[in-house]
Amino acid sequence: MEIALSILVGIVVTCGAYLMLSGNMVRFLFGLALLSNAANLVIFAAGRLTYGAPPLIAPGEAGPLETVANALPQALILTAIVIGFGLLAFTLVLVHRANRSLGTVEGDAMRLAEPDEGAR
Amino acid sequence: MLLTLCLVVPLATFVVSFAVRRNADLQRSVSIAGSALLLLASLALGAQVVANGPVAAQMGGWPAPFGITLVADLLSAAMVVITGIIALAVSVYGLGDVDRDAERLGHHTLLHALLLGVTGAFLAGDLFNLYVWFEVMVIASFGLLGLGSRGDQIDGTVKYVALNLIATLAFLSGVGLLYGATGTLNMADLHQVVPTLENPVIVLTTAAMFLFAFGAKAALFPVFFWLPASYHTPSVTVSAVFAALLTKVGVYALIRVFTLVYDASTLPLIQNLLLWSASLTMLTGVLGAAAQNDIRRILSFHIISQIGYMILGLAVFTPLALVGAIFYILHHIVVKANLFLVGGVVRKLTGSEELGHIGGLWARTPWLGVLFLIPALSLAGIPPLSGFWAKLVIVKASLDAAYYIPAFLALLVGLLTVFSMSKIWLEAFWKPHPQPDAAATMTLSRAERWSLLTPIVALALITVAIGLIAGPFYGVSVVAAEQLLDPHAYVGAVLGENR
Numbered sequence: 001m002e003i004a005l006s007i008l009v010g011i012v013v014t015c016g017a018y019l020m021l022s023g024n025m026v027r028f029l030f031g032l033a034l035l036s037n038a039a040n041l042v043i044f045a046a047g048r049l050t051y052g053a054p055p056l057i058a059p060g061e062a063g064p065l066e067t068v069a070n071a072l073p074q075a076l077i078l079t080a081i082v083i084g085f086g087l088l089a090f091t092l093v094l095v096h097r098a099n100r101s102l103g104t105v106e107g108d109a110m111r112l113a114e115p116d117e118g119a120r
Numbered sequence: 121m122l123l124t125l126c127l128v129v130p131l132a133t134f135v136v137s138f139a140v141r142r143n144a145d146l147q148r149s150v151s152i153a154g155s156a157l158l159l160l161a162s163l164a165l166g167a168q169v170v171a172n173g174p175v176a177a178q179m180g181g182w183p184a185p186f187g188i189t190l191v192a193d194l195l196s197a198a199m200v201v202i203t204g205i206i207a208l209a210v211s212v213y214g215l216g217d218v219d220r221d222a223e224r225l226g227h228h229t230l231l232h233a234l235l236l237g238v239t240g241a242f243l244a245g246d247l248f249n250l251y252v253w254f255e256v257m258v259i260a261s262f263g264l265l266g267l268g269s270r271g272d273q274i275d276g277t278v279k280y281v282a283l284n285l286i287a288t289l290a291f292l293s294g295v296g297l298l299y300g301a302t303g304t305l306n307m308a309d310l311h312q313v314v315p316t317l318e319n320p321v322i323v324l325t326t327a328a329m330f331l332f333a334f335g336a337k338a339a340l341f342p343v344f345f346w347l348p349a350s351y352h353t354p355s356v357t358v359s360a361v362f363a364a365l366l367t368k369v370g371v372y373a374l375i376r377v378f379t380l381v382y383d384a385s386t387l388p389l390i391q392n393l394l395l396w397s398a399s400l401t402m403l404t405g406v407l408g409a410a411a412q413n414d415i416r417r418i419l420s421f422h423i424i425s426q427i428g429y430m431i432l433g434l435a436v437f438t439p440l441a442l443v444g445a446i447f448y449i450l451h452h453i454v455v456k457a458n459l460f461l462v463g464g465v466v467r468k469l470t471g472s473e474e475l476g477h478i479g480g481l482w483a484r485t486p487w488l489g490v491l492f493l494i495p496a497l498s499l500a501g502i503p504p505l506s507g508f509w510a511k512l513v514i515v516k517a518s519l520d521a522a523y524y525i526p527a528f529l530a531l532l533v534g535l536l537t538v539f540s541m542s543k544i545w546l547e548a549f550w551k552p553h554p555q556p557d558a559a560a561t562m563t564l565s566r567a568e569r570w571s572l573l574t575p576i577v578a579l580a581l582i583t584v585a586i587g588l589i590a591g592p593f594y595g596v597s598v599v600a601a602e603q604l605l606d607p608h609a610y611v612g613a614v615l616g617e618n619r
Binding site: 101114 | 248251252255258259262266269271272273274275276277278279281282285286288289292293295296297299300301348349350352353
């Protein structure tokens with residue numbers, strides 16, 4: 001199962017990197033979304049995939065009686081998803097704004113902050 | 121207690137300054153009071169750490185390594201103190217620099233969110249919290265950078281955001297993989313667990329992930345392109361706080377991770393990468409600066425070149441080299457922020473930052489020339505200013521360790537820094553202004569003079585003090601470096617009885 005997930009992460013990262021390298025900021029955004037999901041899957045896989053019971057402790061016991069799923073990676077992923085979602089939303093608005101004020105979403109054409117020296 | 125206070129103060133300022141956003145005067149007072157309180161809290165924390173060694177606090181009463189730990193050794197405490205100094209300097213400077221529109225859009229609120237993230241990153245005791253604090257800092261910096269939404273700002277922000285997010289994802293993946301291998305993310309705990317890992321692949325993979333992620337945050341060669349693309353676009357106040365603190369959080373994280381979590385001297389590949397990346401960072405930064413003709417763009421490239429010195433100190437990894445790296449960071453934050461602040465005054469007095477369009481400042485305002493020369497010569501490493509001692513220690517440590525080429529590059533880059541600084545000096549101060557009549561009308565109002573010049577003078581005095589009375593600052597760096605190389609006390613403070 002970990003192997004399958006690792007291969008999946010590889011495929012997602014490949015697609016993400018391909019999109020990010022296209023030079024178009026909208027595609028870059030989609031690539032970023034894929035990459036951030038890949039990072040979450042990495043945490044998930046690294047935390048071991050077990051068919052465990054929910055990590056709950058029965059009343060009166062000091063610890064779980066059977067093998068339970070590790071809740072910590074899931075907590076980490078949950079935090080990362082929330083942060084990633086916020087950043088993605090911000091970046092989406094930023095690219096939209098860039099399109100409106102710069103008139104382009106092509107990375108190479110965005111030269112306002114660093115004007116082309118040869119064109120001066 | 122003091123650890124939490126150093127986070128509660130910027131958090132409270134952030135919330136209150138948002139709540140009073142309709143009253144501009146009140147918001148400014150809140151912002152300055154918040155920065156002053158942060159400085160006081162950090163000084164108290166610093167005094168406590170100097171007296172008692174590393175301190176730690178467990179949030180919510182969960183014992184380490186299970187809960188969230190805040191911890192300050194001398195390096196963290198010194199970084200927080202210097203954050204407080206910069207916070208106060210830029211909040212005062214902002215009174216005369218930040219325009220009303222930016223204030224209404226939330227300049228003060230975002231500034232304190234940024235300070236919260238920076239302080240949190242310095243005090244975080246585990247890697248996942250370090251990630252969260254990084255995100256707090258990064259999202260606040262996105263806001264500050266784009267505030268006002270001029271075309272070039274949006275352009276710079278897009279590049280800054282894009283490259284920072286990739287670095288962040290690498291960091292997150294590294295955290296996940298390291299957790300999978302060790303079952304812990306508490307850095308003091310990792311210090312004990314990582315050396316026992318039998319699989320060298322996982323150690324090297326995660327170390328490389330962190331090297332890339334923090335290297336990109338610190339603007340190391342070859343992943344520094346976001347910095348010169350964006351740092352000259354926001355208001356001078358924002359540029360100054362970015363220049364002073366953001367890259368240094370990356371440098372701090374590199375130092376922390378490669379002394380506490382990994383021992384860089386046991387990972388020759390990482391150490392070599394750090395060494396050559398540091399050397400090329402110094403060189404490309406200074407060469408990039410030589411090609412620029414805009415004050416803030418020159419200074420931005422110099423940030424990169426200076427980062428190289430700090431990382432060189434880490435890469436050489438002898439006690440003396442780490443002392444040099446820490447001393448360098450402390451000196452550099454003050455000097456770099458000050459140069460940006462002076463650059464802002466130059467723009468106000470001449471109407472531009474483009475060197476071809478300005479001039480004549482030495483004849484009009486010789487005091488500003490002196491205030492520029494102090495940080496500029498310190499940056500280049502001219503004795504007896506602070507930069508001289510910082511460079512001296514780094515170069516001596518490199519020579520002692522027989523790293524001759526990096527040491528030679530460090531000296532060469534110092535020379536080229538003099539070239540860049542004298543370029544600003546000749547163009548902005550020495551040569552006459554191309555349109556003297558227009559320039560003569562540009563003066564500072566009385567209020568502007570107070571708010572802009574007080575922080576510049578204060579930071580210049582600190583620079584001179586570090587240079588002339590280097591002993592105590594050097595002593596702090598020595599103790600901080602000792603704590604890094606022997607994290608016994610740090611681990612003890614965090615894990616306590618469980619050790």
